[in-house]
Amino acid sequence: MATVAFRSVAKQFGDKSVLKGLDLEIADGEFLVxxxxxxxxxxxxxxxxxxxxxxxxxDIEIDGVAVTDLPPRERDVAMVFQSYALYPHxxxxxxxxxxxxxxxxxxxxxxxxxxEAATMLGLADLVHRKPRELSGGQRQRVAxxxxxxxxxxxxxxxxxxxxxxxxxxxxxxxxxxxxxxxxGTTTIFVTHDQVEAMTMGDRIAVMHEGVLQQVGTPTELFxxxxxxxxxxxxxxxxxxxxxxxxxxxxLRVGEQSLGAGPATGTGPVLVGVRAExxxxxxxxxxxxxxxxxxxxxxxxxxxxxxxxxxxxxxxATAPRPGIGEACGLRAAGNGVLLFDPTSGQRLx
Amino acid sequence: xxxxxxxxxxxxxxxxLIAPALVLAVVFIIYPFMRNFSLFLYHAPPYPGxxxxxxxxxxxxxxxxxxxxxxxxxxxxxxTVIVVPTGxxxxxxxxxxxxxxLKGMAIYRTIFATTAVSSVAVAAVIFGTFMNPVLGLLxxxxxxxxxxxxxxxxxxMLAMGVIGLWQFMGLSFILFSxxxxxxxxxxxxxxRIDGASEVxxxxxxxxxxxxxxxxxxxxxxxxxAMYTFGQMDLLVGPFSAQYVHVNTxxxxxxxxxxxxxxxxxxxxxxxxxxxxxxxxxxVNFRFLERRVTYAN
Amino acid sequence: xxxxxLDPVALAKQRKRRRRLSTAASYAILSLGALVVLFPxxxxxxxxxxxxxxxxxxxxxxxxxxxxxxxxxxxxxxGHLGHYIVNSVIQTLEIVVGSVITAVLAAYAFAxxxxxxxxxxxxxxxxxxxIPFEVxxxxxxxxxxxxxxxxxxxxxxxxFMVSAVGIFLxxxxxxxxxxxxxxxAVLDGCGPLRYLWRVALxxxxxxxxxxxxxxxxGAWNQYLWPLLLTSNDESHxxxxxxxxxxxxxxxxxxxxxxxxxxxAAVPMLLLMVVFNKxxxxxxTGGAVK
Numbered sequence: 001m002a003t004v005a006f007r008s009v010a011k012q013f014g015d016k017s018v019l020k021g022l023d024l025e026i027a028d029g030e031f032l033v034x035x036x037x038x039x040x041x042x043x044x045x046x047x048x049x050x051x052x053x054x055x056x057x058x059d060i061e062i063d064g065v066a067v068t069d070l071p072p073r074e075r076d077v078a079m080v081f082q083s084y085a086l087y088p089h090x091x092x093x094x095x096x097x098x099x100x101x102x103x104x105x106x107x108x109x110x111x112x113x114x115x116e117a118a119t120m121l122g123l124a125d126l127v128h129r130k131p132r133e134l135s136g137g138q139r140q141r142v143a144x145x146x147x148x149x150x151x152x153x154x155x156x157x158x159x160x161x162x163x164x165x166x167x168x169x170x171x172x173x174x175x176x177x178x179x180x181x182x183x184g185t186t187t188i189f190v191t192h193d194q195v196e197a198m199t200m201g202d203r204i205a206v207m208h209e210g211v212l213q214q215v216g217t218p219t220e221l222f223x224x225x226x227x228x229x230x231x232x233x234x235x236x237x238x239x240x241x242x243x244x245x246x247x248x249x250x251l252r253v254g255e256q257s258l259g260a261g262p263a264t265g266t267g268p269v270l271v272g273v274r275a276e277x278x279x280x281x282x283x284x285x286x287x288x289x290x291x292x293x294x295x296x297x298x299x300x301x302x303x304x305x306x307x308x309x310x311x312x313x314x315x316a317t318a319p320r321p322g323i324g325e326a327c328g329l330r331a332a333g334n335g336v337l338l339f340d341p342t343s344g345q346r347l348x
Numbered sequence: 349x350x351x352x353x354x355x356x357x358x359x360x361x362x363x364x365l366i367a368p369a370l371v372l373a374v375v376f377i378i379y380p381f382m383r384n385f386s387l388f389l390y391h392a393p394p395y396p397g398x399x400x401x402x403x404x405x406x407x408x409x410x411x412x413x414x415x416x417x418x419x420x421x422x423x424x425x426x427x428t429v430i431v432v433p434t435g436x437x438x439x440x441x442x443x444x445x446x447x448x449x450l451k452g453m454a455i456y457r458t459i460f461a462t463t464a465v466s467s468v469a470v471a472a473v474i475f476g477t478f479m480n481p482v483l484g485l486l487x488x489x490x491x492x493x494x495x496x497x498x499x500x501x502x503x504x505m506l507a508m509g510v511i512g513l514w515q516f517m518g519l520s521f522i523l524f525s526x527x528x529x530x531x532x533x534x535x536x537x538x539x540r541i542d543g544a545s546e547v548x549x550x551x552x553x554x555x556x557x558x559x560x561x562x563x564x565x566x567x568x569x570x571x572x573a574m575y576t577f578g579q580m581d582l583l584v585g586p587f588s589a590q591y592v593h594v595n596t597x598x599x600x601x602x603x604x605x606x607x608x609x610x611x612x613x614x615x616x617x618x619x620x621x622x623x624x625x626x627x628x629x630x631v632n633f634r635f636l637e638r639r640v641t642y643a644n
Numbered sequence: 645x646x647x648x649x650l651d652p653v654a655l656a657k658q659r660k661r662r663r664r665l666s667t668a669a670s671y672a673i674l675s676l677g678a679l680v681v682l683f684p685x686x687x688x689x690x691x692x693x694x695x696x697x698x699x700x701x702x703x704x705x706x707x708x709x710x711x712x713x714x715x716x717x718x719x720x721x722x723g724h725l726g727h728y729i730v731n732s733v734i735q736t737l738e739i740v741v742g743s744v745i746t747a748v749l750a751a752y753a754f755a756x757x758x759x760x761x762x763x764x765x766x767x768x769x770x771x772x773x774x775i776p777f778e779v780x781x782x783x784x785x786x787x788x789x790x791x792x793x794x795x796x797x798x799x800x801x802x803x804f805m806v807s808a809v810g811i812f813l814x815x816x817x818x819x820x821x822x823x824x825x826x827x828x829a830v831l832d833g834c835g836p837l838r839y840l841w842r843v844a845l846x847x848x849x850x851x852x853x854x855x856x857x858x859x860x861x862g863a864w865n866q867y868l869w870p871l872l873l874t875s876n877d878e879s880h881x882x883x884x885x886x887x888x889x890x891x892x893x894x895x896x897x898x899x900x901x902x903x904x905x906x907x908a909a910v911p912m913l914l915l916m917v918v919f920n921k922x923x924x925x926x927x928t929g930g931a932v933k
Binding site: 438441483 | 674769779780786805861888891898901902920
C-alpha cells in the first residue's frame with residue numbers, strides 16, 4: 001500500500017511534448033483511472049510510474065519518496081499490459097512465479113503463493129498450460145495473477161480490457177474492482193473508455209493533449225465538469241455542446257431561444273445540455289434530424305443545430321421526426337452548464 | 349462443362365509457369381544428386397575412355413574406412429566445431445549489446461554485418477596475407493611457428509576456422525539483430541518490472557524467445573561449415589591433398605572431379621558428406637527443436 | 645515497499661553511475677568487436693596503399709605514409725581485373741535475371757492455381773533446398789560438357805537460374821496478396837497473366853527486391869563452380885577466381901593482391917549499405933517485418 005504522486009512531471013519526445021506539467025496525488029488504496037483519448041499522455045504517465053520511461057522534468061513519488069531514478073525492478077510495482085505480455089515459453093504457473101524468483105523465498109513458499117494467486121483468479125486448472133493455449137480472458141487473468149503474486153505497493157494497468165470482447169469485458173470489469181477492494185492495493189488504471197472509468201474508478205483523472213483536465217469522483221465529473229472537454233467526453237452520450245449567446249436571462253441561437261439562461265452576463269457561450277435534458281419543442285431552436293439510433297426502450301436522435309451536432313435521448317414510444325426532417329429543440333430542466341466558447345472553461 | 353475446361357486450362361498454365369524452374373531444378377540439382385547413387389558403384393577405369401568397372405558397395409565401404417576420408421572428416425568436423433558455436437555465441441552477444449537504444453548503434457550494426465557479404469576468396473586472401481611467414485602481421489606479433497601456420501598440422505585448421513568464423517559472425521549477427529527486433533518489447537519490460545536484472549532478462553526471457561533464431565543459425569552455419577572448400581583451395585591450393593590436416597571432404601570431392609578425375613569416388617564422398625551432414629542436422633533438430641519455444 | 649533509503653540523493657547518484665558504467669561497458673564490447681571485424685579489411689586497404697618495401701617492414705605500418713595507388717592500377721593491368729569484373733557482372737546479371745524470372749513464374753503458379761500433383765511438385769522444389777551444390781558437382785560438370793556449353797558464359801549461369809530460396813520467398817509474397825484482388829481482376833475481365841503483370845507483380849516488389857539482393861550477393865561471391873570452369877579458361881573467368889589467380893601468382897606484390905581483394909569486396913559492401921533492408925529480409929527468409 002502506498003501513495004503515488006506526480007510532481008510537475010513533463011515528458012518530451014524530441015520536439016513533441018507528450019506530458020505538460022502533470023501534478024496528481026493518488027491516495028493509498030485508491031483506484032484511480034487515467035482517462036482520455038489516445039495520445040493524451042495517460043499511458044506515458046503510467047509507464048513513468050513503472051520506470052519504463054523517465055520524465056524530462058519533474059518527479060514521481062511513491063510513499064513520499066522520489067523514485068524517478070530507480071529502475072523498475074526496485075520500485076515494487078506490478079504492471080498489467082494491454083497485450084498481457086505473458087512469457088510465451090513458460091507455463092501459467094511459471095509465469096506467475098516469475099516475479100517471485102527475484103526474492104529470497106524458498107521454493108515451497110513460492111509454490112504456495114503461486115497457488116494462492118492462481119486460485120484467486122480461477123486459474124487452478126490451467127497452471128500447466130502455455131499462454132498460446134489460453135483464451136484472451138484466461139491470459140488476462142494470468143497477467144493479473146502475476147501482478148498480485150508478490151503483493152506490490154501499486155498496480156499499474158494499461159487498458160487491460162480493450163482486447164476482450166464486450167460480454168467478457170463487463171464481467172472482468174467487476175472482477176477487477178472486487179479484486180482490488182479485497183487486496184486494498186493502490187491501483188492506477190489507464191483507459192480511453194469512459195464507461196470503464198465511470199464504473200470502476202474511485203476517482204478519475206481526465207487528460208487531454210498532455211494536460212490534466214480534471215480529477216474527481218465519477219459523480220463530480222458527470223455533474224460538475226470543469227471544462228467543455230470533460231463535459232463532452234464523460235457520459236454516454238457525452239454532454240451536448242451548443243454555441244449560443246446569453247443575454248436578458250435567455251440563451252439564444254440566432255434569434256431563437258434555446259432555453260432559460262442566467263440572469264446576468266452577455267456574449268457568446270458554449271451551452272452544455274445533457275441528452276436527456278434536450279427535448280423536442282416546435283417553439284425551440286431549429287434543428288435537422290440526421291439520424292436515429294434505436295436502443296430498445298430508448299432512442300437517441302442525432303440532430304444538427306447549425307454546425308453543432310447534438311444527441312437527444314427520449315423514449316422509443318414518443319413521437320420523433322424522420323431522418324432529414326426539421327424539428328425544434330429546447331433545453332429543459334436546470335442542468336444547463338455554460339462554458340467559455342474559446343477556452344472551454346466552465347463559467348459560473 | 350466450361351468449368352472443367354477452365355480447370356484444365358488453369359492446370360495447363362500452371363505447369364507451363366512452373367516448367368522453367370522445374371526443368372532447371374531437375375537437370376541441375378535433383379538428377380545430379382540422384383546420379384551419385386549410381387556413380388558410386390563404379391570404379392574409375394584405369395585409362396580414360398575405357399568402361400567403368402562395377403564395384404558395388406565395396407568402393408564405398410573402402411572409402412569410408414580409408415585414412416584420407418577419415419582425416420578429411422576429422423578436419424571438416426574440427427572446422428565446423430570452431431566456426432559454428434563460437435559464431436553463434438559472438439553474433440548473439442554482439443546483437444544483444446547493439447540492440448540497445450544508444451547513440452551510434454546503427455554504425456556498429458552496419459560494421460558487424462559487413463563480414464556476411466564478403467566472399468570466401470576475399471576473406472581467404474586477406475587473412476592469408478596476415479599469415480604470410482615473411483611479410484604477414486602475425487610474425488610481427490611474434491606468432492611465427494615453424495612450420496608456417498598453413499602447413500602446420502596443429503594450426504592450419506584453426507587458421508581456416510578463424511577465417512570461417514569471421515565470415516559467419518556477420519551472418520549470425522544479422523540473424524540475431526533481426527530476431528531481436530521482432531521480440532515483443534512488452535514481454536521484456538514485464539520481466540524488468542517483475543524484478544529481473546538485465547542479465548536475468550537476457551537468459552530467462554530473451555534467449556528462450558530467440559531460440560528459433562538460434563536454431564536456424566546453428567543449422568545454417570553447420571551446413572555451410574561442413575561443405576567448406578574455398579579457404580583450403582585458395583590458401584593451400586592444389587597441394588591440398590598432401591595437406592591432410594586441411595583436406596576437407598568438400599575439397600576431396602573437388603579433387604576427384606578436377607585434379608584426379610574419379611567420378612565414382614567423388615560420388616562416394618558426396619554421398620558420405622551428405623549423409624553425415626544430414627545426420628548432424630537431424631540430431632540438431634531433435635535435440636534443439638524440443639527446446640525451441642515458439643511464441644504464439 | 646521501495647528499498648528503505650538512507651540517503652536518497654547519494655543512492656540516486658550511485659544508480660546514475662551504474663547506468664553509465666553499463667553503457668560504457670556496452671560501447672567497449674562493441675568497439676572491440678568492431679575492431680576485430682574491421683581490422684582485416686582495414687589492413688587490406690592500408691597494405692594496398694603501401695610500397696612493396698613498406699609492406700615488409702617491422703613493425704608494420706598501420707597507416708600509409710605515402711599512399712601508392714599504383715597497386716590498384718597494377719591489379720587491373722597485370723591482374724586483368726577489369727576483364728574479370730566485366731565477366732562477373734555479366735555472370736551475376738544473367739543469374740539474377742534468370743532466377744528471378746523462373747522464381748516469379750513458379751511462385752505465382754504455386755501460390756495462385758490449383759493443379760494436380762501440386763503438393764508433390766512443391767515438395768520437390770523445397771527438397772532442392774536440402775541439396776548443397778557440392779553434392780551435384782560431379783554430374784553437373786558432365787552435363788555441361790555434354791551440352792557443349794563448356795567455354796561459354798552460359799555454363800557459369802544456367803545451373804543457377806533456379807533458386808528454391810527465391811521461389812519460397814516469392815510464393816510467400818504472392819500468398820500475401822489478398823484473394824479479393826484476383827477476384828476483382830477476374831471480374832474486370834483480367835486474365836491470369838495480365839493479372840500477374842499488372843497487379844500481383846507490383847504488389848510483391850519488396851520481396852522481389854529482397855531476392856534480387858541476395859541472389860546478387862550469392863552470384864557475385866560464387867567460388868566453386870567458376871573455379872571449376874575457369875581455372876584454365878581466362879576469357880570467362882570471374883573476379884573471385886581472378887583474385888585467386890592474382891594471389892597464386894608469384895610476381896605480384898602483396899599490395900597488388902590486397903588491392904584486388906579490396907576491389908572484389910567493395911561492390912558487395914556498397915550493396916549491403918544501400919540495400920540493407922532487403923538483404924536482411926532475404927537472409928531471414930522473409931520472416932522479418
